[in-house]
Amino acid sequence: MLHPRRLALRPHQPEEARALAQALDIPEVIAQLLIQRQLRDQDEARSFLYDDASQVCSDPMLFRDMGKAVGLIEAAIEQGHPIFIHGDYDVDGICSTVLLAEGLQELGAQVEHHVPCRFTEGYGVSVKAVEAAAARGAKMLLTCDCGSSSHQAIDVAHDLGMTVIVTDHHHLPAQLPNPEAHLNPQLPDCAYPFKPMCGTTVAYKLICALHQQRGLAWPTQFLDLVAVATIADVMPLVGENRGLVRSGLRQLALLERPGLRALAQISGLEEGPWGSFAVGFGLGPRLNAAGRLEHARLGVQLLMTQEDEPARKQASYLDKLNQQRRDLEAGMRAQVEERLAQDPSLLELGVVVEAGEEWHQGVVGITASRVVDRYGLPAFIMGRVGDVCKGSARAPENVNLHAAMQKCADVFVKFGGHARAAGFTVAWDRVDEMRRRLAEAVAEVRQGPAPVHVDLELDLKAANLDLARSLKMLEPLGEGNRTPVFLARRVRLDQLKVMGKTGEHLRCRLVQGNLERKAVAFRMADDRPHILDKHLYYDVTFELEEESWEGHSYASLRVQAVLEPEPQVFALLQNKAQWNRQEATPCLVDGRNVVSRRAYLEALLHQGHTPLVVVHDQAQREKVQGALPQHLLSIETYASLRAGFDDVVLLYPPSTRQDLLQSAIQQAARVHVLFGGRELRQEIQRQSQLWLDRPRLEGVWKSLRRHAREGRVEVRQFPSVEEDIRPLKACLQQAVQVFEELQLVERKSDSWIIRTSGGRKLEESRRYQEMCQGREQFMQLVQGFDERHLRLEEHLVRA
Incomplete structure (x- = not known):
């Protein structure tokens, strides 16, 4: 469950929206969601909502070395020289390999391709693969999604007489390799305006430039590969990426590629149009499973297959690999969670560092991500390989992972990465030291609790089918354009059922x-014991989507988190409260989310507590007396509180800070806040009728002047004055005192004498100053009863 203090609600600008x-x-x-994405300008917002690839893409010839690359490839095609394409083992590497192979073949090139094995070759251009390709007669090495740091392989290629073109998107090393052409938007002298693209997009730009050189139309048939790679590689879906993916999803929905058609069927995806979710959670993981568990060439073969039957068999095999990956990940995650449950002190370190003898290298990264999602802490998950452990690290946004690792760099054999993700190798016998050192380093770089961002607070009435359909305007969703997350307050969770194979x-x-509303909560079955569906309201964060069943569409909510209930309230309602006074000031118990205040008071009485119940007036006192046995309760208003009670229950908000400083409350062990928003609004409304600011005083003064006869307002005129200032009637006596x-x-016994000159400034009135101060203190008190969590500690401490 989610601690309320981690909730970060984005600002709301209703007028601008x-x-x-x-x-x-x-x-x-x-x-409002567009404004939160910094799209305030009408033209920019309109482009975001409607533009596709044809409207947002720049000239590919703006890439540094693009002209050289086009000339070298055209020469190789003309001379009949074989081109050796070298990709990578993830989805981006698979898709870029397929795109270059098919794109160049269509232009008449002789090509062969290779993607490395994660376990035997690792990341980067394989020297052995280059040597083997040269031996087969390849004259050109063309990389995709790799190569910017492959100095040795490029030098070997040159020694073997090969021309080298690097296409890549990764950040650059301090010393660059020396290919004949280097296409990478990260190069400092690359003029292409859009930088955060994946390797497949860079490869696509090369094919586009070749088409442009020949006067051919843009090769839109490859946009399905661009869309899949951009989403799977978690590129920000803004600018060009957004236009390319929007067009690519349309191309993908046609399912013209047999391999993707078979993969969609085995993934259980209905016919398009699709959003990015279908790729990110359907197609992408199955393609990735090839490189994670066996060999990425399985993914290349599937995407290049031209026949349906072979494609179905290959897609089925990848689906089985993905299920194996899920089982491995679930097993590793279960082991991690079991260790943390058995030894809670590990969580107190503020970082999760766990290693396993048999943990698979292909799934340590995704397991680390799951651990971060659950605990909100940086996670280092690793598997043992001989005398070392190789692993992946992930972090929430409040921790700079790379900065923390730099502080204890000597404990690692090697590591690399950025603020949110990293890979590392560490000696097996230094894992415990690594845990201790990282705990110290993370504590130094951590910036507050890990935030969970929420876009808007939304009632369930507004979370309807119309809104679910409107949200599709924001597609494609993903990195840089996250699926909107909403917050519903005071919700009951009903008809809870565990589901799923596991x-x-x-x-x-x-x-x-x-x-x-119907809802599903993925990977949240462990929270079931913490949900008292009959006794507590919960605050819930959720995503909203349209679903269909037997031809009927409805709004469905995908629950992201259920906020933790007040631990003491949860324990009390389960008859398990164990309270010991430890602080000088009372302990605040937030019971505002209880379904039944009567049940709460009964639970207090059942566990042997005799509370002092604080009500607003006689009417509320009689209501409480009628609900519970009078002889078991002491019921008082704020004006008549008596000390001597360990438990004070507030059924109505205080009017002033002084109400909370009474000895009956100060000497209590616990103060239970049991009123809700309705009572708070009532008190705000009551108080606002008594507030006097300058405009209100001016209104009263003008009324007195209007009713004055020869500078005097007589007693018999008072009702007319009150009628004249009806909204300020309750303030009349206070105004006259000012x-x-x-x-x-x-003031005379039978009248008020009104003077029109000789008065003093309003700020000189002590009573007016006291009223302003009282109003300010009350609003601070109201803010203390914050919707998310109580912030009243400072009001319970005497000045």
Whole structure:
């Protein structure tokens, strides 16, 4: 479950959203989400919503060395020289290899291709593969999704008489290799304006430039590969990437490629149009499973297959590999969670560092990501290989992973990565030291709790089918354009059922008032014991989507997190509360999310506590007396509190800070906050009728002047004055007292004498200053009863 303090609700600009919605003729919720994505300009927002690849892509010839690369390839085609394409073992490497192989073959090139084995060759251009290709007669080495740091392989290629073209997108080493042409948007002198693209997109730009050189149309048939790679490689879906993926998803939905058609069928994907979710959680993991568990060439073969039957067999095999990957990952995750449950002190370190003898290298990274999602802590997960451990690290956004690793760099054999992800090797006998050193380093670089961002607070009434359909305007969703996450307050979770083959998911209905919505919560079955569905309301974060069943569409909620209930309230409702006074000030117990306040009071009485119940007035006192045995309760208003109670239950908010400083509350062991937003709004409304600011005082003064006869307002005129200032009626006596202090009014037994000159400044009135101070203190008190968590500690401490 999610601790409330990790919740980070993005700012809401309703007026700006309303104006943008009217200008673009879109729902206000969509406009607000665009503003949160820094799309305030109407033209930029319109481009974001509607432009495709043809409208956002720049001239590929802007790439550094693109002209050289095109000339070298055209010469190789003309001379009949074989081109050796070398890719990588992830989805991006697979797709870029297929794109270059097919694209160049269509232009008349002789090509062969190679993707490395993760376990025997590792990342980068394989020297052995280059030597073997040269021996077979290859005259050109063309890399994709790799090569920018492959100095040795490029030198070997040159020694063997090969021309080298590197196409890559990774960050550059301090010393660059020396190919004949180097296509990488990260190069400092590369003029191409859009930088954060994947390797497949760089390869696509090369094929586009070759088509452009020959006067051919853009090769849109490869955009399906660009879309799959961009999403799977977690590139930001903004700018060119967004346009390319939008066009690519349309191309993908046609399923013209037999391999992708078979993969879609085996993934259980319905016919398009698809969003990025179908790629990120359907196609991508199955293609990735080839390189993770066996060999990436299985993915290349599938994508290049031209016949349906072989494609179905290959897709089925990849699906089985992906299931193996999921089983391996689930097993590793279960072992990690079991260790942490058995020894909670490991979590107190603030970083998870775990190693396993048989843990598979291909799934340590995804396991680390799952651990981060669950615990909100950086995770280092590794498998033993002989005398060393090789692993992957992931971190939430409040921890700079690379900075932490730099602080204890000597403990690693080697490591590399960036702020959120890294790979590393460490000696097996130094894992415990690594855990200790990393705990110290992470503590130094951590910046607050790991935030969980929420876009908007939304009632379930607004989380409807119309909004679910409108949200599709934001597709494609992914990195840089995350699926919107909403927050529903005070929701009951009903009809909870465990689901899934491994029993790790939940199905339920979210109920808010008279409304309910179907929902599913993936990998949250472990939270079931912490959900008291009959006794507590919960705050829930969720994503909203459209689903269909037997021809009927409905709004479905994908629960992202259920916020933790107040631990003491949870224990009390289970009759397990164990309270010992340890602090000088009372302990605050937030019971505002209980379904039944009567049940809460009964639980207190059942466990032997005799509380002092604080109500607003006699009417509320009688209501409580009628619900529970009177002889078991002490019920008082704030004006008549008596000390001597360990438990004080507030059924109505205090009006002033002084109410909380009474000895009855100060001497209590626990103060239970049991009123809700309705009571708080009532008190705000009551208080606001008593507040006097300058405009209100001016209104009262003008009314007195209007009713004055020869500078006097007589008693019989008072009702007329009150009627004239009806909204300020309750403030009249206070206003007159202020005017008396300012020597503007003199009160007689039968009248008020009104003076029109000779008065003092308003700020000189002590009563006015006290009222302003009281209003400010009350609003600070209201802020203390924050929606997410109580912040009243400072109000319980005497000045």
